[in-house]
Amino acid sequence: MRFFATLNAPEPQATLVQVGATPALVAPPCALGLVADARPWLAAGPYRYANLVAVGEVTLFNRAELLAALDASPLLPTCSDGELLLATYATFGPAGLGRADGLFALAIWDGTCLMLARDPVGGRTLFYSQVGSVWVAASHLMALRRSPIVTPRLNLSAVQSFLTFAYLPGAETLLEGVFELLPGQYLRLTPGGQRNSGFAWLPQELPPDPHMAEADYVVLLRQQLEAATQAMLPPNDDVGVLLSGGVDSSLVAALAARFHAHPPRTYSISFGDELPNELAYSGLVANHCATRHRVLRFRGAQVAAALPDAVAALDCPVGDPLTAPNLLLARTAAADGLRVILNGEGGDPCFGGPKNLPLLAYALQHGLTDPAALARIYLRSYRKCYDELPRLFTPAVHAALRSAPPLEERVQPYLSNPHMQSYLNRLLYTNVRTKGAHHILTKVERITAACGLEGRAPLFSRAIVATSFALPPQLKLRGTCEKWILKQAVADLLPAQIIERPKSGMRVPVQHWLHGPLHDLAHDLLLGPRARARGLFNPALIQTWLEGHGMLWPRQGIALWMLVTLELWLRAYRV
Numbered sequence: 083m084r085f086f087a088t089l090n091a092p093e094p095q096a097t098l099v100q101v102g103a104t105p106a107l108v109a110p111p112c113a114l115g116l117v118a119d120a121r122p123w124l125a126a127g128p129y130r131y132a133n134l135v136a137v138g139e140v141t142l143f144n145r146a147e148l149l150a151a152l153d154a155s156p157l158l159p160t161c162s163d164g165e166l167l168l169a170t171y172a173t174f175g176p177a178g179l180g181r182a183d184g185l186f187a188l189a190i191w192d193g194t195c196l197m198l199a200r201d202p203v204g205g206r207t208l209f210y211s212q213v214g215s216v217w218v219a220a221s222h223l224m225a226l227r228r229s230p231i232v233t234p235r236l237n238l239s240a241v242q243s244f245l246t247f248a249y250l251p252g253a254e255t256l257l258e259g260v261f262e263l264l265p266g267q268y269l270r271l272t273p274g275g276q277r278n279s280g281f282a283w284l285p286q287e288l289p290p291d292p293h294m295a296e297a298d299y300v301v302l303l304r305q306q307l308e309a310a311t312q313a314m315l316p317p318n319d320d321v322g323v324l325l326s327g328g329v330d331s332s333l334v335a336a337l338a339a340r341f342h343a344h345p346p347r348t349y350s351i352s353f354g355d356e357l358p359n360e361l362a363y364s365g366l367v368a369n370h371c372a373t374r375h376r377v378l379r380f381r382g383a384q385v386a387a388a389l390p391d392a393v394a395a396l397d398c399p400v401g402d403p404l405t406a407p408n409l410l411l412a413r414t415a416a417a418d419g420l421r422v423i424l425n426g427e428g429g430d431p432c433f434g435g436p437k438n439l440p441l442l443a444y445a446l447q448h449g450l451t452d453p454a455a456l457a458r459i460y461l462r463s464y465r466k467c468y469d470e471l472p473r474l475f476t477p478a479v480h481a482a483l484r485s486a487p488p489l490e491e492r493v494q495p496y497l498s499n500p501h502m503q504s505y506l507n508r509l510l511y512t513n514v515r516t517k518g519a520h521h522i523l524t525k526v527e528r529i530t531a532a533c534g535l536e537g538r539a540p541l542f543s544r545a546i547v548a549t550s551f552a553l554p555p556q557l558k559l560r561g562t563c564e565k566w567i568l569k570q571a572v573a574d575l576l577p578a579q580i581i582e583r584p585k586s587g588m589r590v591p592v593q594h595w596l597h598g599p600l601h602d603l604a605h606d607l608l609l610g611p612r613a614r615a616r617g618l619f620n621p622a623l624i625q626t627w628l629e630g631h632g633m634l635w636p637r638q639g640i641a642l643w644m645l646v647t648l649e650l651w652l653r654a655y656r657v
Contacts, residue, residue, distance in 0.1 A: 128162075128164060129162065129164035129165050129167075129168045130165070130168070131157075131165060131168040131169045131172050132172050133192060133193055134168055134171070134172055134190055134191070134192055135190075135191050136164065136168050136188055136189060136190040136191065137188075137189055138164060138186060138187050138188035138189055138221065139185070139186060139187050139188075139206055139221055140162075140163040140164040140167050140184065140185070140186040140188065141163055141184050141185045141186065141536065142163040142166060142167060142182055142183070142184035142186075143183045143184045143310075143313035143314055143543060144181075144182065144183040144184070144313065144545075145163070145166060147181070147183075148166055148167075148170050148181060148182065149166065151170070151173075151174075151181065152166075152169055152170065152173060155169055155173070157169050163184070163186075164188075167179070167182055167184075167186060167188065168188075168190065170182065171190065171199075176199075176268050176280060176282045177282060178282075179199050179201075179202075179266075179268060179282035179283070180202060180266065180281075180282035180283030182201065182202070182544075183202070183313070183543055183544040183545055184201060184205075184544075185201050185205035185206045185527070185536075185538075186199070186200070186201045186205075186206055187199075187200055187201070187206040187207060187208040187221040187263075188200075188208075189208075189219060194272070195270050195271060195272045195273075196217065196219075196270075196271045196272075197268055197269065197270045197271070198210060198219050198263055198268065198269045198271070199263075199267075199268040199269075199282065200263040200264070200265055200266065200267055200268075201265065201266070201544075202265060202266040202282065202283040202544045202547075203265050203266070203514070203518065203519060203523065203542055203543070203544050203547055204264070204265030204266075204518065204519025204520065204523050204524065205523045205524075205527055205539075205542075206221065206524075206527060207221060207222070207223070207262060207263075207397050207524055207527075207528075208220075208221055208262070208263040209221075209222075209223050209226050209255065209260055209261065209262050209263070209397065210226075210260070210261060210263065210269065210271075211226065211229075211232055211257075211259050211260045211261065212259075212275065212277075213231045213232065213233075213259070215273075215274075215275050216231055217271045217275075218231060218232065219271075222397060223255060223257070223260070223397035223398065223655075224394075224397070224655065226257075226260060227257065227655055227656075232257070232259075232260060233258075233259075234257055234655065234656065234657050235257070235258040235259070235657075236256060236257075236258065236616075236652070236657050237254060237255065237256050237257060237258040237259075238479060238482050238483055238486070238618075239254060239483065239486040239487070240254045240255060240256045241256065241479075241618065241648070242471065242475075242483060242486065242489060243489065243492060244256070244398075244399060244401070244644070244648060245466060245467040245468075245470075245471060245474070245644060245645075245648075246461055246464065246466055246467060246468045246471070246489055246492075247461075247464055247466065247492070247516070247517075247521075248400065248401030248402060248464065248466050248521070248640075248644055249398065249399070249400050249401065249402075249517065249520050249521035249525075250262075250398045250399075250520055251492045251493065251516035251517070251520050252264065252492055252516065252520070255397075255398055256398060256399070256651070256652075256655070256657065257655075257657065262397075262398070262520070264281075264515075264519070265515065265518075265519040266281045266282050266283040266284060267279060267280070267281055267282075268280060268281070268282055283544065285511060285514060285515075285547055285548065285550075285551050286501060286548075286551060287501060287502045287503060287504065287507050287511075287551045288551060288552040290554045296557060299553055299554070299557055299567060300567060300570045300571050302549070303549060303553065303567055303568065303571040304571040304572070306545055306546055306549045307333065307337065307540070307541075307546070307571060307572065308337060308341070309545065310540040310541070310543040310545055310546050311334060311337040311338060311341060311424070311540040312337075312341045313540075313543070314422070314424060314538040314540050314543070315338060315341060315342050315422075316421065316422045319420070319421055319422065320344055320346070320347060320418075320419065320420055321338055321342055321344075321346050321347070321420070321422050321423070321424060322346060322347045322348070322349060322415045322418070322420045322422070322423035322424065322535075323335040323338055323346050323347070323348045323349070323373070323423065323424045323425070324348075324349055324408075324411065324423060324424070324425045324426070325348040325349060325350050325364045325367060325368060325373075325375070326350065326351075326360060326363075326364060326426070327350065327360040327361070327362075327363030327364035327365075327366070327367060327580070328360075328363075328426065328429075328580075328583075329426075329429065329565065329568065329569060329572070329576070329580060329581065329583075330426030330427070330428070330429030330430070330541060330568075331425060331426030332363075332364075332367040332426070332576050332580050333426070333429075333568075333572040333575060333576060334424050334425065334426045334540055334541065335348055335367055335368070335371050335373060335424075336367070336370075336371050336572065336575040336576055337540070337572075337575070338424060339371040339372060339373055340575075345371075345372055345373050345374055346371075346373050346374070346424075347373065347374045347375075347376070347415070347418060347420065348364070348367075348368050348371075348373040348374070348375045348376070349375075349376050349378055349411055349414065349415060349423075350364040350365070350368075350375070350376070350377050350378070351377075351378050351379075351380060351407050351411060352377055352378070352379045352380070353379070353380060353381070353382070353385075353407075353590070353591050353594075354379065354381065357589070357591050357594065358589045358591075359589070360589075361377060363579070363580060363583065364377075365377075366577055366579065366580065367576065367577070367580060370576065370577055376414070378410065378411055378414055380407055380410050381599075382591070382594065382595040382598050382599035382600065383599040384410060385406045385407060385410070385595060385599070385600075386406075386595065386599045386600050386603055388406040388407075388409050388410050389405075389406040389600075389603075389646075389647075389650065390650050390654070391406075391409060391532070392405040392406040392408070392409040392529060393405065393647055393650040393651050393654060394650070394651075394654035395409065395528050395529055395531075395532040396524075396525065396528050396529075396651070397524065397528060398520070398524075398651075399647050399648055399650075399651040400521055400524075400525045400647070401466065401640070401643060401644035401647050401648075402521070402525060403590035403592050403640070403643055404590055405525060405529060405647075407590070408525075408526075408529045409529050409532065409533070412529055412530050412532070412533040412535055412537075413533050415533070415535060416533040416534050416535050420535060421534070421535060421536065422535065422536050422538060423530060423535050423536075423537055423538070424537075424538050424539070424540060425526060425537060425538070425539050426539075426541060427522045427523070427526060427539040427541065427542055428518065428522070428539050428540075428541030428542030428543075428546065428547075429541045429565060429568060430513070430565070431510060431513035431514045431517060431518045431522070431542075432510065432514060432541060432542070432546060432547055432550040433510075433550055433558050433564075433565040433567065433568045434506060434510065434555075434558035434559040434564050434565055434566075435564055435565060436564065437463050438506060438509050438510070438559060438564070439559060439562060439564065440463070441459060441460065441463055441509060442505060442506060442509070442559070444459060445459070445505065453494050453497060453498040454488075454490050454494060456494075456497050456498075457490035457491075457493050457494040457497055458490055460493055460497060460509075460512065461489060461490065461493070465637060465640075466640065466641065466644065467641050467644065468489070470641065473620060473623055474619055474620055474623060475618065475619065475620070476617055476618065476619065476620060478617055479617070479618055479619075492516070493512050493516060496508065496511055496512035496515055496516065497509070497512055499511055502551075504555040506555040506558065506559055507551060507555055510550065510551075510558075511551070514547060518542060522539070522542065523539060523542060526539060553567060569581050592639040592640060592642075592643050593638075593639040596628075596639055596642055596643075600646070601628075603646070604628060604642055604645075604646050605628055607646055607649045607650065608621075608624050608628070608642070608645055608646065608649060609621055609624060609625065609628075612649075612653070613649055616652075619645065624642075624645065627641060627642055628642065
């Protein structure tokens with residue numbers, strides 16, 4: 083389901099419109115509630131409580147907790163998740179939204195103003211724009227793009243951000259004047275054009291408890307991991323798990339196997355036996371946990387064919403080469419009859435995965451404390467196009483970007499958060515609030531939703547994020563051992579080979595594909611007349627990269643992949 087919510091002035095009225103399951107069913111005029119067959123929910127919304135009516139997409143994982151808090155409410159235990167969330171908001175105000183552990187994007191009308199709200203960790207998206215005295219919002223950017231009052235002008239500042247991060251790390255989108263609600267944020271809009279916003283929930287660093295030993299923290303984390311995974315298991319259906327063979331996805335598979343009524347279906351990806359893979363590790367875990375395991379082998383030609391669909395499914399482009407393989411996997415899981423598929427996303431940003439140790443060591447070695455300097459080092463750690471932007475952009479783009487805010491401002495407030503005393507926790511907080519909410523979670527949600535699935539990330543639930551910042555930092559990164567406490571918490575669940583292996587990540591053969599099935603596509607997309615007419619990039623430099631020259635090949639490959647992704651996104655959204 084996708085929804086529109088618009089607020090018109092000067093008349094103090096709102097129109098809430100529920101639209102079809104796919105963006106293709108959204109007719110342009112429905113942003114103003116003028117489509118004859120679009121059902122207005124102002125009088126009889128899908129979620130009602132007291133004087134409130136709301137539309138949205140809501141999946142809750144802590145229903146029992148919320149129902150207990152509403153013990154005097156007339157709601158029945160069988161009420162929908164949307165009704166329960168609306169009742170929680172009616173009772174506790176915006177703080178009630180912060181009590182919810184789940185995925186939601188919600189528009190609430192109380193008779194005088196429209197309030198937009200996004201779940202605490204950012205599992206679902208919500209976009210909005212103001213054009214004159216009219217507010218328009220939608221849970222899918224494509225739906226907003228098709229609104230007749232939104233002009234799809236390209237936001238060059240966002241292009242710069244995307245090429246630095248491989249995603250958009252905050253409120254800005256590639257459409258000028260269109261913004262994304264941040265995780266945990268709520269926004270009140272009035273017909274007069276006023277707005278005010280706040281956060282229903284934010285991660286908080288807690289001081290170490292002097293009464294707790296290391297073993298106590300390990301037990302605490304294990305209990306939270308079990309509870310988070312159990313809450314995300316579908317009670318009456320099979321469940322799938324994307325199993326890469328790393329610690330994070332392996333522990334999710336092990337917990338799902340332990341607590342679900344049926345052995346989970348696990349899926350691993352291979353790009354061909356002749357290329358590096360982790361099938362030995364994922365196979366070891368699948369055998370250890372007695373899952374129903376499938377290895378899906380995708381060739382470069384299949385990935386190239388699926389890439390346009392994968393990019394079009396995303397609200398904002400993601401320069402992750404796994405987007406197309408993940409779409410192919412989701413299609414397979416849906417064909418197997420699954421409706422829910424779990425993943426191991428969240429372990430790295432919450433518990434101190436790769437890149438944190440080098441950043442900590444570098445800052446210590448050079449005595450860096452200046453927030454701007456720390457932000458520059460953080461941006462370079464992405465190893466994308468940050469250092470290439472001066473020669474990649476055309477002179478016209480550089481001129482247009484002179485007044486744009488520095489890229490460092492995207493992450494500097496997170497890195498200097500005064501509520502996080504530990505520099506490691508500041509790094510993790512930055513990862514959770516930027517990459518987690520605007521890349522990891524939304525990529526999974528959109529790709530799986532495009533196939534009729536719901537992707538769920540137990541390690542990125544609100545409860546697990548909160549727990550991670552209640553753990554002493556030295557238990558997350560112990561010496562050179564990353565995610566130490568996470569490994570300790572699940573050591574009895576998994577083979578020692580999985581616990582002890584270093585992080586490697588899924589190796590995606592981007593360079594191999596760019597020499598083969600993606601070569602012609604990349605050349606036609608990046609050097610064709612439509613791309614040249616935009617005047618964004620230096621075609622001579624792109625030609626050099628396509629020929630395999632200009633910088634180290636691994637970085638060259640990912641730079642080209644990001645440019646291809648961006649061009650496909652711009653075409654899908656007709657920008």
